[in-house]
Amino acid sequence: MTSEATAAARSNSLGEAPLIVGHPTDRELNQTLLNPIFDPHANWKKAVGLAAAGTGLLAVGVVVTIARGIGMWGNNIPVGWGYGIINFVWWIGIGHAGTLISAILLLFQQKWRTSINRFAEAMTIFAVMQAGLFPLIHTGRPWFAIYWLFPYPNTMGIWPNFKSPLIWDVFAVSTYFTISLLFWYIGLVPDLASLRDSAKSRVQRMAYGIFALGWKGSSRHWQHYRIGYLILAALSTPLVLSVHSIVSFDFAVSQLPGWHTTIFPPYFVAGAVFSGFAMVLTLMIPARTVLHFESVVTVRHLENMAKVMLVTGLIVAYGYGMENFMAWYSGSTYEAFLFFKTRTTGPLAPVYWTMIFCNVLVPQTFWFKKLRTNLAWLWIASILVNIGMWSERFVIIVISLHRDFLPSSWGSYAPTWVDWSIYAGTISFFSLLFLLFLRFVPSVAVAEVKELNHELAHEAEAGGHA
Secondary structure: OOHHHHHHHHOOOOOOOOOOOOOOOHHHHHHHHHHHHHOOOOOHHHHHHHHHHHHHHHHHHHHHHHHHOHHHOOOOOOOOOOHHHHHHHHHHHHOHHHHHHHHHHHHOOOHHHOOOHHHHHHHHHHHHHHHHHHHHHOOOOHHHHHHHOOOOOOOOOOOOOOOOHHHHHHHHHHHHHHHHHHHHHHHHHHHHHHHHHHOOOHHHHHHHHHHOOOOOOOHHHHHHHHHHHHHHHHHHHHHHHHHHHHHHHHHHOOOOOOOOOOOHHHHHHHHHHHHHHHHHHHHHHHHHHHOOOOOOOOHHHHHHHHHHHHHHHHHHHHHHHHHHHHHHHOOOHHHHHHHHHHHHHOOOHHHHHHHHHHHHHHHHHHHOHHHHOOHHHHHHHHHHHHHHHHHHHHHHHHHHHHOOOOHHHOOOOOOOHHHHHHHHHHHHHHHHHHHHHHHHOOOOOHHHHHHHHHHHHHHHHHHHHO
16 A cells, blocks of 8 residues: 555545654654654753743742732732732633643543643643642732641631632642643653663663653553553543632622623633643644654644634633623623723723634634644634733733722722733743753653554555455
């Protein structure tokens, strides 16, 4: 059978691009996927240095916050919540795509997840780490927060009220992070063993050997691996729905116009997956080119992610529409004023219209295959979506707060240089962690790609004989 026929057999009947280009051997896949670790890109150190310098902004912002207090932030009355909660919700949302790609698509046996799941899993862990910083520092005195507020057994008689969704966040986010970390690590074990066996230096062999946990690739090891992997996938699946639903309760259980709405849980979840897939594309498209992964991260993977973004973008747009409908249908003066006056024509209206453009209009371009498969547009659109999702958090929090019930209580909000430093610093810290991940760990699941490659070759051979 010719190579053209094999490639055709690897594509489905709809004429989609193949999941793996060509028919590489296991040795070739090892060289392609492990090469960035043993032979890093020439500009890797420069990128790490730049990200580390940006992380310094985070350190400065945190030190100033702890030394001088939350008054260094732009928070005020009535805007008691500002960049701290905006960035917390934004980062938590970004972490949702990893669990969706890895766990849910695994349970549904979607083969196109194979080359992108490791990117998404790492992104999830690093994003949740950024989100976790904000609850720690927003108290102004984190050493007291850890002692008095963390939900350890209540020996003080002042354990926080369990009816508060802010306490639910602690359990939901910590559980999500723990399961995601275990799921990521279990999936890494066979690849860490490959690195152990391929390493040239003794230090690398020892380091990777420790983390490989004695993996030998025996049938018994594979059996235990698959059982553990599926159990963690099953545990992770409800977390996709629960974590951001619980985060949305921070707002939905209140009586504030723009917050107390029952549609928040589902549309927060859809928005989280929406922004998470956008961040995966933002990271994967340049990494795919720099690391020469075009043969395993194909246009089909990127197009499928664009389709998921289109679906979740439509759900988000529906959520926006229902918010406005209910503001009109409820007959509430305060709701109508917020949605039809403050958001659309108020002093912060440009942020609202940025949200509409990025989250409603930009995803509509993914109806067209030419744009779904245009890598330049996919990358630009993914950045715009994340800008739009950050703007959505700003709209929900700041615009809902800065116009209180009484005009005499109205105020304005502007972030300070400390707010901007912490926000930019978390982006830099996230980038630093991701660059270290690309350097020391296989960013594509080698064992899973090899297995998929053999499956596709077998299907192609069976199709050729047929």
